[in-house]
Amino acid sequence: MSFEIKNIVRKNIFNLAPYSSARDDFSGNASIFIDANENSLGSPVVGDYSRYPDPHQRILKQKMATIKRVPAANIFLGNGSDECIDVLYRAFCNPGKDNVIICPPTYGMYEVSANINDVEVRKSLLTTDFQLNVEDVLSKVDANTKLIWICSPNNPSGNLLHEADIDFLLQNFSTGIVVVDEAYIDFADQVSFSQKLAKFPQLVVLQTFSKSWGLAGLRLGIAFASEAILSILNKIKPPYNINQETQRIALDALQNEALANARTKELLDLRLQLTTSLEQLTIVKKIFPSDANFLLVQFDDPQLIYNILMENGIIVRDRHSVILCEGCLRITVGSAEENQKMVEVLSKL
Numbered sequence: 001m002s003f004e005i006k007n008i009v010r011k012n013i014f015n016l017a018p019y020s021s022a023r024d025d026f027s028g029n030a031s032i033f034i035d036a037n038e039n040s041l042g043s044p045v046v047g048d049y050s051r052y053p054d055p056h057q058r059i060l061k062q063k064m065a066t067i068k069r070v071p072a073a074n075i076f077l078g079n080g081s082d083e084c085i086d087v088l089y090r091a092f093c094n095p096g097k098d099n100v101i102i103c104p105p106t107y108g109m110y111e112v113s114a115n116i117n118d119v120e121v122r123k124s125l126l127t128t129d130f131q132l133n134v135e136d137v138l139s140k141v142d143a144n145t146k147l148i149w150i151c152s153p154n155n156p157s158g159n160l161l162h163e164a165d166i167d168f169l170l171q172n173f174s175t176g177i178v179v180v181d182e183a184y185i186d187f188a189d190q191v192s193f194s195q196k197l198a199k200f201p202q203l204v205v206l207q208t209f210s211k212s213w214g215l216a217g218l219r220l221g222i223a224f225a226s227e228a229i230l231s232i233l234n235k236i237k238p239p240y241n242i243n244q245e246t247q248r249i250a251l252d253a254l255q256n257e258a259l260a261n262a263r264t265k266e267l268l269d270l271r272l273q274l275t276t277s278l279e280q281l282t283i284v285k286k287i288f289p290s291d292a293n294f295l296l297v298q299f300d301d302p303q304l305i306y307n308i309l310m311e312n313g314i315i316v317r318d319r320h321s322v323i324l325c326e327g328c329l330r331i332t333v334g335s336a337e338e339n340q341k342m343v344e345v346l347s348k349l
């Protein structure tokens with residue numbers, strides 16, 4: 001069956017008349033704006049925040065379009081990827097009726113957001129080398145399956161999923177949306193699935209400013225998708241979900257792309273150095289191959305290691321109780337100094 005947005009979106013959302021803001025009614029040039037009940041005298045703080053921000057983030061999206069090689073019309077921005085994830089549930093999944101498929105071990109928000117929205121979660125385990133079992137994924141699909149969540153590079157394992165497997169899912173599932181979460185794609189040696197939007201109308205690609213751009217505190221996530229899908233997401237997002245400072249600072253970051261790229265390269269060098277240092281430690285059982293800015297590392301006694309690191313003021317992510325991650329801690333690549341301190345603590349064991 002071919003992809004038809006009308007058959008997939010929730011009926012109430014399809015019929016929704018969205019909020020129309022003052023900035024929607026008029027967006028041209030004028031000298032006096034007394035249409036939005038803003039404070040005409042300004043605020044008590046330094047900086048000009050008295051006006052509502054652009055609800056469509058036009059300038060930011062234009063710059064992003066150039067850098068990401070995706071037309072501005074195919075870009076949606078959320079208050080972190082978290083908001084993009086939630087908005088996808090609210091657009092496509094009828095509570096108490098529809099279901100989604102996730103591929104554990106994977107990012108926790110897909111399931112939490114499903115639970116918040118009262119949506120059934122079906123699980124198709126990754127293989128022991130953290131790849132998709134595509135036949136198993138498709139066997140879980142039924143008429144109420146609305147979203148398939150793919151995370152590549154995957155969190156917490158760190159590896160890219162095979163491009164051919166994701167293509168296969170896209171070729172064989174078009175009665176719902178396939179979401180490819182690429183939060184770590186800038187650390188990987190692979191072209192983004194955002195370049196396949198024209199080929200697959202049911203594809204949504206998520207990216208974020210939280211990782212390679214170093215702006216987790218800002219809360220800015222990106223969803224790339226067809227205009228048909230974005231027209232639905234834009235209907236349900238809060239009108240001013242991306243604040244003025246976030247738009248300004250993100251634009252500033254994009255204009256300094258070279259510096260972000262240099263930092264990304266540096267982190268890849270640091271990842272290699274950290275891998276080499278950890279490999280020399282006898283307490284390390286296995287380091288899984290990473291295409292991201294973190295390593296999944298297996299120990300004999302992960303809880304002991306976790307506690308000793310903590311006693312030394314070093315916090316890593318304990319994943320030992322996560323399926324297929326038995327014995328594992330997830331370690332973000334730190335600065336050269338941070339990595340060295342951690343290895344020092346571990347080498348004393």
Ligand SMILES: *Cc1c(COP(=O)(O)O)cnc(C)c1O
Pocket residue numbers: 079080081082083107151155181183207208209210211216219220221
């Ligand atoms: C870190 C991360 C994100 C980013 O979430 P934000 O809400 O944009 O900070 C998204 N997906 C995955 C898999 C992540 O690990």
